[in-house]
Amino acid sequence: MRNEAEARQAAVRRVGRGLPLERALDGTRPKAWADLDEDIRRAVVHGHVQPSHAWLTGESGPGWRRLWRRTSAPSPAAPSGARLALALCDPDGRIREAALPYAAGRPELLPLVVIRATDWAEPVRARALALLRAELPTASHESLTVTAPVILRLAGRLRGGEAVELLDALLRDGPGAAVTALLLGCRDAATRRAALTVALDRRLYDGLGLALVAAGDHDPVVQERAASAAVAAGEPDATVPVLLGARSGRVRAAGVTALRGAGRHAEAEPYLFDRSGRTRACARWVVRQGGGDPASVYRTACAGADVPDRAPLGLGECGTRAVDGAALRKLTEHPNGRVRASAVAGLRLLDLVDPRRMRELLDDPEPGVVREAGRALRPWTG
Structure with a gap:
């Protein structure tokens, strides 16, 4: 202040x-x-x-009468x-x-x-x-x-x-150019939201244009509304690549959801390992809609030689305690620090935390592992 x-x-x-x-x-x-x-x-x-x-008056004093008589035309001295x-x-x-x-x-x-x-x-x-x-x-x-x-x-x-x-x-x-100027060139989020409302009402953008707006904006409301409108436009060939390539997880999630409407369920599988939890959840839904089993994909990935960073986390999000607990505990010893952190997070989601093992991991050289171990130990810290 x-x-x-x-x-x-x-x-x-x-x-x-x-x-x-x-x-x-x-x-x-x-x-x-x-x-x-x-x-x-x-x-x-x-x-x-x-x-x-x-x-204003041409004098050093107030000169109110001159002010009152002045018309709307200013004097030459600007x-x-x-x-x-x-x-x-x-x-x-x-x-x-x-x-x-x-x-x-x-x-x-x-x-x-x-x-x-x-x-x-x-x-x-x-x-x-x-x-x-x-x-x-x-x-x-x-x-x-x-x-x-x-x-x-x-x-x-x-x-x-x-x-x-x-x-x-x-x-x-x-002219629509004024709306575009505010939507793409204004720093104020509230103004961009208002401009997007007008753009949607006037139908100034096709699906690709809306996807580009969603991918390029940093305001969550603009991202959400533009991405939803882009998916509703029904142009998956043009919009999905843009949405899936966005930095925002909510925009990528919209792109993954659009894969289901286009009947391209298999293309959602790589996004089971996305850094965004929302995107991973949408990918699991699309894979299930196509007849697949996300948990099986995660189990296979966790058992492989090159474990994706977020495969253990995804397994914790949709796996079961009885089946997947042993695999996640083993992955807390993985040489990749990000995989170890993901495994700790997966164990916490499945409520399989071993306090003694978590205390050991507080000395892990990977900051992400220490952070996740601390979160897992919170119920025991009083």
């Missing part, structure tokens, strides 16, 4: 010194813009920042981004309202315009919404990936609904 507070104060100081906004804060974080608005207002109130708004940001976040609503016309054509300030569109002062809010209606449809994809997360973050505010409606209309009725 202290580091975050210091970072927020530093952002205000940078803006106060006139640094460009891209150097003052991380604009890809929607929270950073809301924090900047709040922090600038607080800094001005407490006198930590002394902004000069003479560029302020810097930092000075305009200070005005847009000023505690005085008249300053905020008068500064808004200067933000036209300034994409780096569009997130602050979004914040002003939720302003408590109706004149400020009305002018900001009018500017947002004009600027949002023509915003570049880079600007949209920064602005859309701010809109969605402020959706919960009392007056945040109108900006959300503008964004939703743009994504649903505008």
Whole structure:
């Protein structure tokens, strides 16, 4: 919390010194813009920042009548981004309202315009919404990936609904490239989820496109929904290789599940040894659907000369105590440390833990074995 507070104060100081906004804060974080608005207002109130708004009136004094008479067209003297940001976040609503016309054509300030569109002062809010209606449809994809997360973050505010409606209309009725830009180029997970919803509703992607989205995203919700939609598209020849090659276990699990729908049950057998428990479970289901016996595959693998790392673990997940206990105990002496760790995990799953043997394995040179032995000993450690 202290580091975050210091970072927020530093952002205000940078803006106060006139640094460009891209150097003052991380604009890809929607929270950073809301924090900047709040922090600038607080800094001005407490006198930590002394902004000069003479560029709004052409005078050193307040000149409120000039502000009130000003139209939506700004004067030729355009302020810097930092000075305009200070005005847009000023505690005085008249300053905020008068500064808004200067933000036209300034994409780096569009997130602050979004914040002003939720302003408590109706004149400020009305002018900001009018500017947002004009600027949002023509915003570049880079600007949209920064602005859309701010809109969605402020959706919960009392007056945040109108900006959300503008964004939703743009994504649903505008060019599909805007949806793609958010889905593939935005760092904010909530924004990518919203973009995926629109993409699915508009059917902007075929099965292969959805599989690529699932394989390339790191958000579990996006992975899950995109992978499920890719499987439902019914294009296994195109989608399954992409899904099976993904780094995420939940995406690989979707690819393994798709093998059953394509009638390719035998191809699921290698994934019985996958590093993801979810993928292994799906592979066992697909193998059973094809008439196979996953436990027999695991037993054969564990009895071979080259034991796959996770074969003992898989045997513990679907084997039986009476049949497989002896094989797993023997594998705790295997020369491969990963196999030993897998065997300890398998014994724990089958409730065949020998506390004395587990204590011996706490001195094993393989960290994974020590970790699994410690987990197996937890019921005896009080």
